[in-house]
Amino acid sequence: MTDKQTAELPQPLTETVELDVPIQRGSQTVTELTIRKPKSGALRGVALTDVLQMDVTALTTVLPRITQPSLSKAEIGDMDPADLVQCGGVVAGFLLPRKAREGSE
Template sequence: MTDKTTAPAELPQVVTETVELDSPIQRGSQTVTELQIRKPKSGALRGVALTDVLQMQVDALTKVLPRITEPALAEAEIRDMDPADLVQCGGVVSGFLLPAKTKAGEQ
């Protein structure tokens, strides 16, 4: 009998981007000054149209951002977010959805 051992598969690298908030979010005694936004997988985009996310529609971002931010934001916190911060977050999310070829052409 041969013992077949396999090397553990490497975990896929999680792509994240940091957004520094212009207007920090206050959570009781905690102040959130920056967010880590991770590149969403398809499951994090369920229930929203990709075109709405790419166009940074507020309703779409309100659904997606709680699924991909660290610390995780509540929908109410996103609705109360400074518009400039929401635009920053939306830009990051929509940038994650662009194909690598498109991003390479921008440089």
């Protein structure tokens, strides 16, 4: 594949994050999350700059809308900081325009 063909491949609509510290939900243990690329409606009520800067409040608002299994705000508040950074990086990456993503590869 040429560089141009590689650059034209669509961005994935979901990304899986393996949690360093699993989330315990009663008898269920969540070890990984699937994060889907947010549509504009999932970003309502937050400033895009806050999401791009991985602001905790912004991520606490957006992640319950785009994670599978869906996380509660309380679960995000209890999440290991390293896992929150991983999730925030995925979300921020989804928001970058194609040209910005190409420049970072």
